[in-house]
Amino acid sequence: MTDPELGIAAGPHPTIKDVAELAGVAFKTVSRVLNDEPNVRPETRARVEDAITTLNFQRNVAASSIRRLDRRTTSIGLVVEDVANPFASRLARTVQDAAGQRRHLVLVGSSDNVGEREQELVSQFLARRVDGLIVMPGTGGQAYLTRARRRGIPVVFVDRPGRDIDADAVLSDNDGGTRAAVEHLGRIGHRRIAFLGDQLDLYTAVSRLDGYRTGVRELVGTVPDEDVRTGLHTSERARAAAAELLTRDAAPTALICGNNLISIGALHALQDLRARDRVAVVGFDDIELADLLTPGVTVVAQDVAQLGRHAVDLLFARIGDPDTEYQRVVVPVALVPRGSGEIPPMREREG
Amino acid sequence: MTDPELGIAAGPHPTIKDVAELAGVAFKTVSRVLNDEPNVRPETRARVEDAITTLNFQRNVAASSIRRLDRRTTSIGLVVEDVANPFASRLARTVQDAAGQRRHLVLVGSSDNVGEREQELVSQFLARRVDGLIVMPGTGGQAYLTRARRRGIPVVFVDRPGRDIDADAVLSDNDGGTRAAVEHLGRIGHRRIAFLGDQLDLYTAVSRLDGYRTGVRELVGTVPDEDVRTGLHTSERARAAAAELLTRDAAPTALICGNNLISIGALHALQDLRARDRVAVVGFDDIELADLLTPGVTVVAQDVAQLGRHAVDLLFARIGDPDTEYQRVVVPVALVPRGSGEIPPMREREG
DNA sequence: TTGTAAGCGTTATCAA
């Protein structure tokens, strides 16, 4: 049976035996051609290649990987919190590209920061015998990854270090970023700089708070407790916290927002108070359309492409040589001034 | 060798033979337990399950799928233009969730609307013997998918219908959306409504233009050529086109933007002209933070979750029964008023 | 240079 249009055999995928038969050789010879092994006469090779083209043969990589000594499946697994989140999707993209350059495919899953889902995804990936894992670890801990490790499947953490297990990790310079944000605001004249942060069981939240504290301590000596709000895991909570902070008697003149959602919440609060052009704001992580807002939103931007590329590099380095010391790569962040972070402090907020 | 901490054997993945040995049964019995086959004594089953837990055994699904009659790998492939794009990443998320409910994993790749990349990705997916494909087709045509079809691998197109091959497809109500946008602007009083569209080799661009034309024809009788600009594939080109359009002598009082990037370009142009609050804008596809802009951006929002869910539903329906007629599902869109689309027409733009 | 036999981890077949 041949397809009248394209000459492609209908039915199931052809195998190397089908190719061998058509080429008039033993199936081992086909295998040799597929794996670029030496000792195949050029004309034999040509005949095999013709047959491959004619049948539109495509090697079954699963069957191949079962038998081959290195057991490689040329696929890796990526677990993020939520691919729909711009940070995660940009990461997924760079991981796919970097893995693709090494001819590896990427299985992707979203954990929603639920420990069981994270573990289940990794489990599914391992059942497919991925060659390695890149995990954005959730707050539940990663002890379960010891199994993968024992089985020789390398793991690289990205965005935050994993807990309960040592592994390669690629992180943004979180504390450096918030510290730079404080210095930036300080240079403009701000002395009362508040911080809105996420839940402190998140590594990034803690690091960013640390950088803020360091910066403020250097700038004015002490960090007033009332200028720090954490545990803000939703935009709404951030909005409420910002509103409360800014309507106090001695309100801060500048805000540093610990992440994207918090920035959005804070901007909404400022919007409600008609204070967008009176209170300085620096957000952590870039915001889509930040430059179309008025004023533009000054941010500490993460270099997602670098995070992804380093993660893949580390993963393949470890696939190649499992016994080197674990590395931690810190990717620089960049302060991008767009207006909101350059608003000078108001002398008399109540006047 | 046992791991001192967790009691997990180090080294390669255990096989059903290892499990069988530990449980004191033949390996076929383990296979029976794994596949929930009948005729296993409960106590035998229990012993096998204990062994599975002890060894932390995990079935190699690749080996399984090679041998099983249906050849299923419980994985599907998803090709989008760019996962980093919010539309695509939200789609990827819903596809992952819907596939996950059926215990299928998702391989994801980005084509960048380059025909060869699209084809190469599908080829890689087929080499992994995915059970089905969901493809956001590029402009290069999808004749190459005939191969997959002949091999019994179903394909579902999403966002746009494929070319050169008939298949199930899930689409947004593109022309209905732009038509609704025109009607919306018409109700407010606009009569000069311009359209900024993408390249016309894109199905969505054509549909949206069609809806616009229909709407304008109904509203004012004819569609002036000079109010339609297409081929705007980048934000920058859209910005230039919008600027040119709005500085004409008899400029339109409202803009409909054919997609996200075009909206952003147009908003930049309006920003440059300080005309954000004078020219009405309706964008196709929602924009992150649209409500934080001033005015908020009125959009025709696509229901990405429905698109993804339907795509997966169609795919599995066809995996289950390949011989039904191809379906085309059209998902409704929703006009979301946020301010920019409710700006009334200016009487005297030049005055 | 080419081919034969064995084996990877699993499921299918058929016998015990």
Added chain:
DNA sequence: TTGATAACGCTTACAA
């Protein structure tokens, strides 16, 4: 209810 053996599509080991 259980097990021995073959088979899936491929790579490895070894022989011709």
